[in-house]
Amino acid sequence: MKKLFAEFFGTFWLVFGGCGSAIFAAAFPELGIGFVGVSLAFGLTVLTMAYAVGHISGGHFNPAVSLGLWAGGKFEGKSLPGYIVAQLIGAIAAAGVLYLIISGKAGFTDVGGFASNGYGDLSPDGYSMQSALIAEFVLTLFFLLIILGSTNPRAPKGFAPIAIGLGLTLIHLVSIPITNTSVNPARSTSQALFAGGDYTGQLWLFWLAPIAGAIVAGVIHKAFFDKE
Numbered sequence: 001m002k003k004l005f006a007e008f009f010g011t012f013w014l015v016f017g018g019c020g021s022a023i024f025a026a027a028f029p030e031l032g033i034g035f036v037g038v039s040l041a042f043g044l045t046v047l048t049m050a051y052a053v054g055h056i057s058g059g060h061f062n063p064a065v066s067l068g069l070w071a072g073g074k075f076e077g078k079s080l081p082g083y084i085v086a087q088l089i090g091a092i093a094a095a096g097v098l099y100l101i102i103s104g105k106a107g108f109t110d111v112g113g114f115a116s117n118g119y120g121d122l123s124p125d126g127y128s129m130q131s132a133l134i135a136e137f138v139l140t141l142f143f144l145l146i147i148l149g150s151t152n153p154r155a156p157k158g159f160a161p162i163a164i165g166l167g168l169t170l171i172h173l174v175s176i177p178i179t180n181t182s183v184n185p186a187r188s189t190s191q192a193l194f195a196g197g198d199y200t201g202q203l204w205l206f207w208l209a210p211i212a213g214a215i216v217a218g219v220i221h222k223a224f225f226d227k228e
Contacts (some may be wrong), residue, residue, distance in 0.1 A: 003056055006059075007061060008089055009049070010057070011187075012091070012094040014046060014184070014187065015094035015190055017042070018187070020094075022041075035172075039170075042169065043170075046059075046161070047162060051161050058075070063087055064183065064210035069147070071217075072217070073218075074218075116192050117180045117192070119205065122198055124177050129205065140183045140211075144218060146167040147164055148225070148226075182206040188206035189203060
């Protein structure tokens with residue numbers, strides 16, 4: 001249960017901090033943090049919670065990460081359901097708190113995009129479904145390679161959260177204009193549930209592409225890099 005609570009709180013913080021920065025601060029008049037600020041916010045959520053609870057649960061905070069670690073032989077399959085459920089609950093709880101906050105703004109009518117992920121008309125810069133699939137697949141693949149490599153017993157000790165957090169920052173710097181950046185099915189699900197409409201109809205891509213990329217990364221690391 002300690003591991004599941006750690007995954008709940010870690011994923012909550014990722015969604016609250018990352019999506020919250022996009023919703024409240026990205027375009028704030030004159031002092032908005034923009035894409036760079038949102039990218040840093042997502043990276044910082046993972047970095048801080050990896051240090052806070054990573055020693056308890058491994059600090060996945062993402063169903064794709066759990067599945068990628070399983071494919072790489074670093075995580076037991078029997079623990080997958082519990083981890084994924086805890087991550088989803090944490091993400092949805094965070095989205096619920098974000099909703100409570102944004103609904104208290106003067107003149108509130110609806111949440112709009114709510115930092116959701118999308119392609120085509122829902123892409124921030126109009127990128128196609130094919131572009132979204134490729135970007136999410138490739139970026140999640142490299143995210144898992146960073147995680148698997150930096151947490152390898154032969155890697156320098158104590159620096160993995162920094163590498164992982166900066167890796168997620170870089171991923172957002174690349175892909176916010178393409179899909180609003182997922183690489184995390186729990187994060188995508190939580191926001192789409194509140195945004196509704198076509199966002200929920202496109203949610204399949206933000207499960208399929210990250211999970212496929214993560215599993216391929218796990219296989220690659222196990223075959224080529226997890227050796228003496």
